[in-house]
Amino acid sequence: MFIFDAHLxxxxxxxxxxxxxxxxxxxxxxRENGKTDKKDRARNTVCFPEMRRGRVxxxxxxQIGRYVKMSNARPGWHSPEIAWAMTxxxxxxxxxxxxxxxxxxxxxxxxxxxxxxxWKGGASGAGLQNPEEASNNPPTEWPIGYVLSLEGADSMIxxxxxxxxxxxxxxxxxxxxxxxxxxxxGTEAEGPLTPKGRELVVEMDRLKMIxxxxxxxxxxxxxxxxxxxGPVWASHQNCRALVPHQRQFTxxxxxxxxxxxxxxxxxxDAWMMVPGWIRxxxxxxxxxxxxxxxxxxxxxxxQLAGNSLHSxxxxxxxxxxxxxxxxxxxxxxxxxxxxxxxxxxRGYKPQDVENIMHGNFVRFLERHLPAA
Numbered sequence: 008m009f010i011f012d013a014h015l016x017x018x019x020x021x022x023x024x025x026x027x028x029x030x031x032x033x034x035x036x037x038r039e040n041g042k043t044d045k046k047d048r049a050r051n052t053v054c055f056p057e058m059r060r061g062r063v064x065x066x067x068x069x070q071i072g073r074y075v076k077m078s079n080a081r082p083g084w085h086s087p088e089i090a091w092a093m094t095x096x097x098x099x100x101x102x103x104x105x106x107x108x109x110x111x112x113x114x115x116x117x118x119x120x121x122x123x124x125x126w127k128g129g130a131s132g133a134g135l136q137n138p139e140e141a142s143n144n145p146p147t148e149w150p151i152g153y154v155l156s157l158e159g160a161d162s163m164i165x166x167x168x169x170x171x172x173x174x175x176x177x178x179x180x181x182x183x184x185x186x187x188x189x190x191x192x193g194t195e196a197e198g199p200l201t202p203k204g205r206e207l208v209v210e211m212d213r214l215k216m217i218x219x220x221x222x223x224x225x226x227x228x229x230x231x232x233x234x235x236x237g238p239v240w241a242s243h244q245n246c247r248a249l250v251p252h253q254r255q256f257t258x259x260x261x262x263x264x265x266x267x268x269x270x271x272x273x274x275x276d277a278w279m280m281v282p283g284w285i286r287x288x289x290x291x292x293x294x295x296x297x298x299x300x301x302x303x304x305x306x307x308x309x310q311l312a313g314n315s316l317h318s319x320x321x322x323x324x325x326x327x328x329x330x331x332x333x334x335x336x337x338x339x340x341x342x343x344x345x346x347x348x349x350x351x352x353r354g355y356k357p358q359d360v361e362n363i364m365h366g367n368f369v370r371f372l373e374r375h376l377p378a379a
Contacts, residue, residue, distance in 0.1 A: 009126040011365035012066040013272035013321035014243035018097030028054045050329030061341030064126030068153035070094040072162035081186045090162035111150040114176045116376045122152030159184030166210045181219030191227045194254045199226040238375040243274040243321035246307045265312045270367045272321020273304045291335035315359035319368045
């Protein structure tokens with residue numbers, strides 16, 4: 008089944024981890040053997056060949072550049088200008104991948120439909136005339152469609168930079184990430200939107216961008232949904248009822264998103280999937296973390312909604328972690344192709360499974376992307 012992944016940090020992996028995502032996963036891992044600068048070296052799970060093998064044909068691909076002040080001990084860039092420059096380097100990498108035919112940016116609903124047609128039907132999206140011609144151009148050669156998103160808004164030096172980014176195809180933005188931020192505190196921090204954050208959210212509304220609620224603190228979440236009137240989603244977000252931590256959303260928050268027509272993408276960062284994870288100590292094997300736990304979070308959202316129309320997939324795979332913090336029964340992103348069967352075992356009907364694996368996010372974007 009064609010899969011839509013609502014959160015992949017592809018350009019971060021290329022620019023900061025120095026991974027050539029065009030290459031086979033085995034080659035990338037072999038090249039990283041013995042390296043210790045990143046905890047997930049030689050354990051990566053994402054590359055273009057594995058995405059195509061698992062039919063992950065469209066994703067929300069991020070730019071990310073965290074600015075940290077001297078008082079913030081978290082890793083990041085030491086000025087907003089440096090953070091902005093890093094996001095522009097990431098954008099240059101996406102453009103290089105487009106020029107080579109590896110990726111295709113989705114800025115509007117017409118481009119979205121073209122990519123969906125390709126990955127569901129195999130012909131029109133690739134400019135091919137019929138299914139027989141598509142069979143001579145297998146998925147191993149098809150471009151991966153991507154919607155550009157910004158994770159954490161600290162790299163936005165001014166609101167004019169947000170407008171400039173929109174012109175480059177940025178369609179979604181999550182103001183918060185980890186710790187304190189220029190626009191919003193995030194995971195493992197507390198507090199409301201900052202005054203600049205309120206201005207940012209209003210500007211996003213004006214530009215008709217998608218607000219990504221992921222990583223918001225509780226206070227910032229309620230601030231944002233009150234003042235933002237446009238489309239909102241949670242690209243990679245699990246459920247606090249199953250994993251009691253501030254990073255997850257409460258049932259009240261999830262119900263609010265559902266009422267707003269949002270889609271919530273289930274994430275595959277293991278500490279978000281199972282309770283009691285101790286960083287640096289717990290392993291997927293010791294926690295028994297498997298893809299079935301992903302289905303638990305998907306199912307919880309569906310039960311809150313009373314239907315399958317608000318849950319999706321937003322893996323965050325290789326988002327600063329690798330196999331050491333992924334489900335124990337997953338080697339690469341291609342293993343997402345097991346999830347439809349797990350949903351079917353849980354009693355989900357074929358239409359429900361299609362909704363979750365791609366349909367909900369596709370319809371959301373069809374409603375909220377510019378027409379052309």
